[in-house]
Amino acid sequence: MSINDNLFIIIFAAAIYYGTPLVFAALGEILAERSGVINLGVEGMMLLGAVGACWVATNFDGQAGIVLPLALLMAMALATAGAAIHAFLTITLRVNQIISGLALTIFAGIAGVSSYLAGIWDLGQGPVPNQFDNMNLFGLGKVPILGPIIFDQTALTYLSWVCVLGVSIYLFRTRLGLQLRAVGESPQSADSVGVGVARTRYVHVLIGGAFAGIAGACFSLSIVPQWVNGMTAGQGWIALALVIFGFWRPDLMLVGAYLFGGLSSLRFSLQARGIDVPSALLDALPYIMTIVVLVIVSNSAARRRLGAPAALGKPYEREER
Amino acid sequence: MNLGRFGFRLEPRSDLPKHINFTVPVGSFFAALLAGAVLLLITGQNPISTYSRIVERAFLDVDAINGTLVAATPLLFTGLCAAVAFRIGFFNIGGEGQFYIGAITGSGMALALGADAAGWVAIPLMILAGAVGGAIWAAIPGVLRAYLRTNEIITSLMLNYIAAIIAVYLIFESDSFWRDLEGTGQMFPKGKFIPLDAFWPNWSLGSLVVPFGLVLGAVVAVWLWVLQKRTRFGYEMRVVGGAPTTARYAGMRPGRVIVVVAAISGAMAGLGGAASVGNFRHALDPKGLQQSGYGYAGIVVAALARLNPVAVIFVAILIGGITNAGYSLQGADFPSGLVGILEGLILFCTLGGEVLVRYRIARTERRPSTLAAEVGA
Numbered sequence: 280m281s282i283n284d285n286l287f288i289i290i291f292a293a294a295i296y297y298g299t300p301l302v303f304a305a306l307g308e309i310l311a312e313r314s315g316v317i318n319l320g321v322e323g324m325m326l327l328g329a330v331g332a333c334w335v336a337t338n339f340d341g342q343a344g345i346v347l348p349l350a351l352l353m354a355m356a357l358a359t360a361g362a363a364i365h366a367f368l369t370i371t372l373r374v375n376q377i378i379s380g381l382a383l384t385i386f387a388g389i390a391g392v393s394s395y396l397a398g399i400w401d402l403g404q405g406p407v408p409n410q411f412d413n414m415n416l417f418g419l420g421k422v423p424i425l426g427p428i429i430f431d432q433t434a435l436t437y438l439s440w441v442c443v444l445g446v447s448i449y450l451f452r453t454r455l456g457l458q459l460r461a462v463g464e465s466p467q468s469a470d471s472v473g474v475g476v477a478r479t480r481y482v483h484v485l486i487g488g489a490f491a492g493i494a495g496a497c498f499s500l501s502i503v504p505q506w507v508n509g510m511t512a513g514q515g516w517i518a519l520a521l522v523i524f525g526f527w528r529p530d531l532m533l534v535g536a537y538l539f540g541g542l543s544s545l546r547f548s549l550q551a552r553g554i555d556v557p558s559a560l561l562d563a564l565p566y567i568m569t570i571v572v573l574v575i576v577s578n579s580a581a582r583r584r585l586g587a588p589a590a591l592g593k594p595y596e597r598e599e600r
Numbered sequence: 601m602n603l604g605r606f607g608f609r610l611e612p613r614s615d616l617p618k619h620i621n622f623t624v625p626v627g628s629f630f631a632a633l634l635a636g637a638v639l640l641l642i643t644g645q646n647p648i649s650t651y652s653r654i655v656e657r658a659f660l661d662v663d664a665i666n667g668t669l670v671a672a673t674p675l676l677f678t679g680l681c682a683a684v685a686f687r688i689g690f691f692n693i694g695g696e697g698q699f700y701i702g703a704i705t706g707s708g709m710a711l712a713l714g715a716d717a718a719g720w721v722a723i724p725l726m727i728l729a730g731a732v733g734g735a736i737w738a739a740i741p742g743v744l745r746a747y748l749r750t751n752e753i754i755t756s757l758m759l760n761y762i763a764a765i766i767a768v769y770l771i772f773e774s775d776s777f778w779r780d781l782e783g784t785g786q787m788f789p790k791g792k793f794i795p796l797d798a799f800w801p802n803w804s805l806g807s808l809v810v811p812f813g814l815v816l817g818a819v820v821a822v823w824l825w826v827l828q829k830r831t832r833f834g835y836e837m838r839v840v841g842g843a844p845t846t847a848r849y850a851g852m853r854p855g856r857v858i859v860v861v862a863a864i865s866g867a868m869a870g871l872g873g874a875a876s877v878g879n880f881r882h883a884l885d886p887k888g889l890q891q892s893g894y895g896y897a898g899i900v901v902a903a904l905a906r907l908n909p910v911a912v913i914f915v916a917i918l919i920g921g922i923t924n925a926g927y928s929l930q931g932a933d934f935p936s937g938l939v940g941i942l943e944g945l946i947l948f949c950t951l952g953g954e955v956l957v958r959y960r961i962a963r964t965e966r967r968p969s970t971l972a973a974e975v976g977a
Contacts, residue, residue: 319753364948373610374951377691377753378903382951385896386944392639395937399643513761520754559769566758566765570744577750 282423290541290548292427295436298540300325300497300511302439304518305525305532306446307490311362312522313450314483315463315590316369319380321491322515323387324361328354328495330393333506334400336407336499346409347434350500354492361387362488370480373594389509402506411435411501435497442490447529459483463588466595476595494518513566514543520569524576527588535572539565610959620957625904625911628953629918632945636938645935657928658921662807667928669814670880672920674699676817677872678898679905679912681734684824685865686899687907688841690858694741694756696895697763698734698866700886702873704767705733707778707884710794710877722798726874727816734870735863737763742862746855752862760895767886778884791883800878813875817913820871824864824909837861869895893940897923900943903950919943 282288304321311318318324335350361383368379387393397403411433413420420431450456461469462479470476498510517539525532546561637647657664678695685692709729713722737759744750770776772789779785780792800812828834839847840857847854872894881888901919905911926939 368948368951372952372955374954378686378899378947379951381693381896381899382944382947384944385900385940385947388940388944390893390940391937391944392941393937395643395935395941398936399645513757516754516757520758523751523754557769557773559765559773563762563765566761569758570750570755573754574744574748574750578748 283421283427286548286552288424288427289551290544292431293544293548294537294541295428295432296540297502297544298537299433299436299439300494300502300514301518301521301536301539302443302494302533303435303490303497304494304515305521305536306439306442306529307487307494308518308522309450309487309525309527309529309532310446310459310483310490311487312591313459313463313527313588314480315466315588315593315595316366316480316484317376317380317592318362318365318383318484318487319377319519320361320365320383320387321380321494321518322511322513323384323391323393324358324488324491325495325498325511325515326389326393326509327357327361327387328492329499329510330396330400330402330495330506331357331492332496333402333407333499334396336409337402338400339409343409347411347500350409351493351496354496355489356492358492358495359485359488361392362485362491365488366481366484369594370477370484373596376592376594384515394508397506397508403508406505407500409500410504411497433501435493435501438493443529443533450529460588463590466590470595470597476597480595491515517565517569520573523587524572526576539568542568607963608961610955611962613958613960616957621906621908624953624957625906625915625950627956628949629904629946631952632942632949635945635949636942639941640935640938643935650935650938653929653934654922654925657925664924664928666809667924668917668921669809669811670920671924671927672917673811673813673817673879674872674876674892674894675897675901675920675923676814676821676913676916677868677875678894679901679916680817680821680824680898680909681738681865681869681872681895682899682902683905683907683909683912684828684868685738685861686902687828688837688858688861690742690745690862690865691753692738692741692756692862692865693753693899694738694759694866694895695869695898696893697756697760698737698869699873699876699895700760700763700767700889701737702730702734702870703877703881703884703889704763704770704778704873705870706730706874707791707794707877710798711777711792713795713798715795715797717795717797719797719799719801722795723800723812723878726798726878727871730870730872730874730877731867732870734873735867737870738866739859739863742859742866745862746858764886764890767884767889771884771886780883791881791885793883794877798878799882800875802879811875811879813872813879816871816875817916820868821909821913824868828909833857833860869898892923897943900947900950903947919946 304325308321332350332354335353336346339346365379365383368374369376385391413431413433416430420426458474459479462474462476466476499506503510521532521535524535542565546558549556640647640650658668659665678699681695706726706729709726710722741752741756744755745752770778771791775781778791780790803810836852836857839852840854844854897919901912901915905915922939922942
């Protein structure tokens with residue numbers, strides 16, 4: 280038995296695999312919340328992305344290298360369209376962000392547009408023909424320890440690493456990132472130096488939607504990989520918790536995403552080994568841990584004054600006269 | 601995007617016409633139907649025939665209305681659950697889970713009392729058990745929010761998934777007290793039926809059948825209205841909801857108010873769960889509960905009722921009609937997912953409608969460019 284069959288290595292590799300959609304979804308939400316807009320529609324936008332990607336991957340013949348990027352684009356387009364509704368209502372009409380986000384999840388989610396589209400597109404007949412496979416990068420996939428963890432993931436995981444790096448640099452090392460954070464912290468000041476508050480918020484809520492779309496595609500093109508109504512099973516909500524867990528920072532969020540990815544995969548990893556643990560407990564574990572982590576983080580965050588952008592959830596109204 | 605660019609702006613209202621409580625929700629509802637029709641058209645469905653079938657199956661004959669009242673009963677309770685909590689800014693999204701827990705505790709109580717208990721003993725105890733179960737489940741995010749400042753939206757939502765896992769565990773993954781272990785129940789897991797005496801009554805009004813749960817819900821809705829409008833606690837609710845700091849200065853304890861309201865809110869959903877077992881399902885049925893999604897629909901009901909408990913009664917019947925039609929038209933050539941789409945659109949349009957309550961949409965008098973042109977000339 281090689282060292283790569285070690286249970287911890289398997290769990291570690293699975294944590295990254297199952298954590299990848301969480302990374303995308305939470306990364307998008309970080310951008311939206313940094314601009315001051317909470318979007319509780321993540322779960323719904325993920326399902327829109329999942330159904331869009333599934334449709335392209337099912338109906339287009341051709342090389343995976345062409346079909347899969349197209350599927351991702353479709354996922355991003357549909358989820359961004361969902362985000363646009365939320366953006367219009369919360370930024371232009373200044374309605375309650377929480378209820379608008381919930382409305383988006385109900386509208387797009389398990390009993391909404393995503394299942395409607397899956398129905399009229401006749402999806403769910405079987406696995407999608409084009410999937411994201413593990414890549415065995417540079418032929419290093421069998422290398423002890425690091426092979427399965429780092430070099431034998433799917434292209435989606437590598438893409439997510441690039442995105443995390445890119446967003447981190449954007450947020451903390453560029454002028455535009457500084458403007459974005461200013462809009463989330465103090466829209467009045469940003470406005471007074473000529474930063475368009477509404478425009479900044481629109482752009483980042485829409486980009487957040489695109490990321491949620493990719494997160495959904497992770498399910499329909501890789502993890503499940505076929506259409507199942509409501510296949511994201513609450514991962515969008517866990518992504519929202521991860522944003523708080525990561526103090527609105529991409530790097531800390533990444534750690535949390537893999538922690539929860541590991542928890543979600545525990546059931547499969549342990550059962551594959553014939554280790555008998557009550558499956559109900561394992562199923563509930565990610566949800567229980569989300570609550571525990573939130574309690575710990577929200578308490579210490581309050582104490583250290585770390586965390587939420589100051590204008591988060593507040594509509595911006597410029598004094599008219 | 602700014603409305604100003606199109607020559608409009610939002611102007612805060614100083615006056616609130618009385619009719620707005622009625623016209624805005626009605627307008628929002630029809631706007632949502634219109635948006636849904638556009639979506640149906642784009643995707644190649646016929647909106648007129650789809651809508652007329654919904655109306656037919658929801659309201660147009662006695663059987664349809666009876667089915668609508670059955671669907672309205674749980675929605676009434678989950679609608680009250682959301683309405684009372686949202687009123688103070690406690691976003692309890694956990695109605696779904698509190699509903700499951702109410703179904704578990706309500707059915708557990710009926711099963712524990714057994715066949716010897718008379719109906720007038722069993723039914724009140726089931727109501728109590730359902731309410732207490734839901735209240736405890738909702739008090740968890742309530743306490744966490746009030747004393748540890750934990751975001752209640754996510755915690756209450758996580759508890760939905762945990763409640764669903766518990767219900768599935770009780771029936772499918774264990775030999776629990778709730779599971780029918782005799783006969784076919786060994787092979788095909790299902791919930792044990794509660795004793796006949798614990799069945800909640802259905803009252804006949806002519807050919808109309810009114811479930812006891814619906815009447816109970818209406819009574820509770822009126823009680824909630826009185827609580828909010830006519831009592832000291834209702835006053836504290838308004839202050840805590842509007843201005844928590846003021847509440848503290850006035851010697852109120854906002855934390856306590858939040859926990860109590862959370863528990864009341866959960867008790868509503870828990871009652872709904874008990875009613876669904878007592879009135880309709882007569883056993884714990886995890887899959888059936890999960891498919892219905894009553895907790896989430898309750899948020900739509902509460903929003904369209906503008907969080908007024910008495911209005912929730914009527915809105916629950918309206919949304920119950922759509923739910924019932926969606927359920928009875930399922931399969932065939934009726935598009936799945938349409939009920940959720942309509943619910944989501946109703947919520948969107950209600951929110952959009954609220955803008956008309958708070959603001960007047962006015963034309964911008966002078967665009968800066970024209971002003972500059974005039975000065976120049």
